[in-house]
Amino acid sequence: MTSLTIPELRQKLSSGAVKAREVVDQLARRVEAVDPKLKAYLHLDVEKSRAGADQADTSLPLGGVPIAIKDVINVKGDPCTCASKILQGYVAPYDATVITKLRTAGAVLFGRTNMDEFAMGSSTENSSWGATRNPWDLDRIPGGSSGGSAAAVGGHEAFAALGTDTGGSIRQPAALCSCVGLKPTYGRVSRYGLTAFASSLDQIGTFTKTTEEAALLLEIIAGYDPLDNTSVDRFVPKYTLALHEGVKGLRLGVPKEYFIEGIDPEVEKAVRAAIDVYKSQGAEIVEVSLPHTKYAVAVYYIIATAEASANLARFDGVRYGKRASNPKDILDMYGRTRAEGFGAEVKRRIILGTYVLSSGYYDAYYNRAQKVRHMIAEDFRLAFQQCDALLTPTSPTAAFKLGERTQDPLQMYLADIFTIAVNLAGICGVSIPCGFTSNKLPIGLQIIGRKWGEETMLRVAHAYEQATPWHKEKPPL
Amino acid sequence: MADSPSESIDVTYVADLARLRLSPEEIATFQKQLGDVLGYVSQLAEVDVSHVSLLGEADLKNRLRADEVRPSLPVAEALANAPVQDNNLFVVPRIIE
Numbered sequence: 098m099t100s101l102t103i104p105e106l107r108q109k110l111s112s113g114a115v116k117a118r119e120v121v122d123q124l125a126r127r128v129e130a131v132d133p134k135l136k137a138y139l140h141l142d143v144e145k146s147r148a149g150a151d152q153a154d155t156s157l158p159l160g161g162v163p164i165a166i167k168d169v170i171n172v173k174g175d176p177c178t179c180a181s182k183i184l185q186g187y188v189a190p191y192d193a194t195v196i197t198k199l200r201t202a203g204a205v206l207f208g209r210t211n212m213d214e215f216a217m218g219s220s221t222e223n224s225s226w227g228a229t230r231n232p233w234d235l236d237r238i239p240g241g242s243s244g245g246s247a248a249a250v251g252g253h254e255a256f257a258a259l260g261t262d263t264g265g266s267i268r269q270p271a272a273l274c275s276c277v278g279l280k281p282t283y284g285r286v287s288r289y290g291l292t293a294f295a296s297s298l299d300q301i302g303t304f305t306k307t308t309e310e311a312a313l314l315l316e317i318i319a320g321y322d323p324l325d326n327t328s329v330d331r332f333v334p335k336y337t338l339a340l341h342e343g344v345k346g347l348r349l350g351v352p353k354e355y356f357i358e359g360i361d362p363e364v365e366k367a368v369r370a371a372i373d374v375y376k377s378q379g380a381e382i383v384e385v386s387l388p389h390t391k392y393a394v395a396v397y398y399i400i401a402t403a404e405a406s407a408n409l410a411r412f413d414g415v416r417y418g419k420r421a422s423n424p425k426d427i428l429d430m431y432g433r434t435r436a437e438g439f440g441a442e443v444k445r446r447i448i449l450g451t452y453v454l455s456s457g458y459y460d461a462y463y464n465r466a467q468k469v470r471h472m473i474a475e476d477f478r479l480a481f482q483q484c485d486a487l488l489t490p491t492s493p494t495a496a497f498k499l500g501e502r503t504q505d506p507l508q509m510y511l512a513d514i515f516t517i518a519v520n521l522a523g524i525c526g527v528s529i530p531c532g533f534t535s536n537k538l539p540i541g542l543q544i545i546g547r548k549w550g551e552e553t554m555l556r557v558a559h560a561y562e563q564a565t566p567w568h569k570e571k572p573p574l
Numbered sequence: 575m576a577d578s579p580s581e582s583i584d585v586t587y588v589a590d591l592a593r594l595r596l597s598p599e600e601i602a603t604f605q606k607q608l609g610d611v612l613g614y615v616s617q618l619a620e621v622d623v624s625h626v627s628l629l630g631e632a633d634l635k636n637r638l639r640a641d642e643v644r645p646s647l648p649v650a651e652a653l654a655n656a657p658v659q660d661n662n663l664f665v666v667p668r669i670i671e
Contacts, residue, residue, distance in 0.1 A: 190651045326637055395615040406592060413593070415664050417655035427667045432595035444594060445604055449611060451592040452583050462615070468623035507610050 099127045099253045100571065103162055103310045106256060110161045117150035117161030121205060124163055128208070128254045131574050136229050137239075137249040139168050140176050141208040149205040157203030158317060164199055165258035167246050168209040169216055170301065171290040172196050175206075179292050180224040181214045183438025184418045193290020194325065195259060195301050195318045202317045210258055211245030214440045215409065216266055216294045218242050219512040222503055223442045230499075232274060232572035233538055237496040240270030240512075243304070247274040250304040251539075252574055257314060258304040263295050264397050265491075265516025267302045268528035272491035272541020275530045275570065277558070279303045279311040280516075282548050283523035284329035286315075287322030295404035296327070298397075298520040307568055308529060308558040312336035315551060331549065339552040340559040345379030349557065350484030354390035355515055361494045367532035367540040368490045374564055375488070375557075383484050387476040392469050393518040394510055399453050399466035400521070405443075406450030412438065445506060474522040481547040486557045489515055491528040491541035515543060524548050529558045530567035539567075583608050 098120070101109070109115040125143045132138055146163060153161040166172060169179045171189035173196075178184040192200070199206070213223035221229040221244025229244045231237040232252035239248040243260030246267075250258050251274030260267045262280035271278020279302045286301045293299060303314040316337060321330035351372060356365060376382055414420035414434030421437055424430030439447070453462035480487065493514055502509040519526040524547060531542035542561065546554030562568055585605045589596045596604070649662050658665040 187655050190647055190654060323639070389621070392618060392621060395618050398611060399615055399618075410593075414657060415666055418657070420657035424667050427669050428593070430667055431593040435593055436595040436597075439594070441600070441603075444589075444596070444600065445607060447592050447594060448583075448585060448588050448604060449608055452588045452608075455588065455591060461619075464628075465618050465621075465623055466615075467628055468626040469618055469621050471626050471628065472621070472623070505610075506607050507614055510611070 098123045099256070101256070102307050103159070103256055103305070103313060106162060107160070110155045117153045117155060117205060118147055120161060121146045121150045121163055121207065124207060124254065124256070131252050131254050134230060134235055134574065135232060135248045135252050135254065136227055137210055137245040137252065137254060138165070138208045139178065139180065139211050139226055139245065146205055146207045153205055154203050158313070159199065160203030161205060162203070163205045163207035163256055165208045165210050165246060165249050165255035166196070166206060167212055167243050167258065167260045169212060169261055169292045170195060170259060171292070172206055175209060177209070177292065179215045180212045180226055181438065181440065181443070182225045182419065183412045183435070186419070187417050191290065194287035194322045196290065198318050207255065210243070210249055213242035213244070214443050215292070215405070216242040216261055216263055217405070217442050217446055219265070219269060219509055220502065221245060221270070222499065223440055225440055228499055231496045232574055234496065234536070237498050237538070238273070240273035240492070240496065242266040244270045246304045247271055247276055247278065250274070250276045250306065252572060257310055260302060260304055261291060262300055262302050262520065263298045263401060264520050265513040267304065268516045268526055268541070268543060269492050269513060271304055271528040272543070273496040273539060275539035275567065275572070277305045277308055277311050277530070277568070278528045279315060280519065280526045281315060281319065281551060282525040284327055285319050285525070285549070285551070287320070287325040287328045289322055289324035293408040295401040296408065297404060298401060300520070308527070308555055308562050309337060309340060311527065312340055312555050334552055336552060336555055339556050342556055343378065344375055344557055344560045347486070347553070347557065348381045348383055348484040349375055350383050350385035350480055350487045352385050352387045352390065352480065352487055352489060354387050355489040359493055360490060361534070363534045364490050364492070364494060364540050368488070368542055371531045371542045371561060372488055374561055378560055378564065385480040385483055385487070387480055387518070389469060389473045389476050390518060393473055393521060394514055396466045396469045396473065396521060397513075397517045398449065398510060399462050400470060402446045402450030403454050403463050404450070406447045406454065409443070409447055442506070470521045473518050477518070477522045477524055477547070485553050486550070487545040489543045489545065491515060491543040495534045495536070495538035495540060519545055525551050525554055527554055527558050529562060531561070531565070532567055533570075583612060
């Protein structure tokens, strides 16, 4: 049952063939069987999910459907540790807006998924509670930072999950675990109740088995929220209705800067083959240029760390979380609380972010990075004058082995080389399965849409999915 | 400000600004790792940004709301996660002698 899509599950629930409580029980059994290997969940209260299922109104759009939540989104009464020791014991006193929306749509909240600490990482190895494994090869990373959500959906121990994407943290793990990972346009989904990492880049999105489910979930979680001033008051279309029009007559751009040295030849081959599928479906393929692509990672590690250094100042041992014992004065309390509570990658980024904002360096780093960010956004604006969506690899390589990049932060950062520019430009992107390497590791195709272009982007994704078998393959668990 | 940023970083000084007490081992490791990262990001110095103005983004405008009292988190719930609390307040070490 856990391999069903949400529409298939909904049919069984609304016809009465299965009860919402049985769905939770089956899912819990699957978790019991595979999660000791995957370690995708940090926290799971099956009793609470059963109680939620008993109350679920199955006539609602997600009535009785269990959804897993990345451990960075607040759910009232649940822990929300952000995979950090500094938030050990924290219990969220309120619901994030996306959670309120899921509840209103009848969803059953099911478990908290693992992640890199405060969403900083590309492998989920930076979790304070241990690494998550890739369902396709347990010696390999699931990607990150939303690696728990990706492994749970990819390993069929969640029907769908929410994640967050600041520089690729939904799309890259989705690619590595063979899921559909959607990062909406900045401002499409409220961030109220999401623990902030980089506020000008963070966006909540979805992990699902298919594009149709991504469209369905986006319909539910999108929309203006007075509690998040960066959410935008703009009509939310019925994304599910826009999926079926095909790509005939659409112009799809292939940016030459995304097929560079260092990309795994098997990844390039699979993405080129996907482009041919679109050609055979009647899309016009056009080569485009995004000339400032090579600066995206550098810009990101200035802007994201600068914003993180400010956002993470709130973890000071005063209002929530852990406090170092017997502080001799307040500076001692701050210094030791943060030293004991944060892991290495978070410390590195706080230091880098503090440095690039510090007196004497602000113009050379932060201000300059903002200007180059503007040029990257302009590249996309010009490219979208020639095409309706862009096709690229999601990640330059398939999943790497645990431990392979932990000693070299820069190598880890380069895992996000194809996803980061989308966040910098504030536009939308989705990763869908597009094949496997000879080692049977998943490969992802990234489709990038223009700002508010989710309908066209998902329509492009759906057309490929209908023509290919990749999303139906199951991992050898 | 110079356009070619220095690639060294005084980790001890910056960690102090960030209220982060590091061990000598962490300082040594981060010094090296962040030196590599700064070396990488210094490639931005080659981009001509002279024509870019960060003012006047066309689709941005102020969004104001009425300044009125609305229901919010009850005090007990807001304090529930505090490491130390007393008399409806967060307690911190003495800061004034």
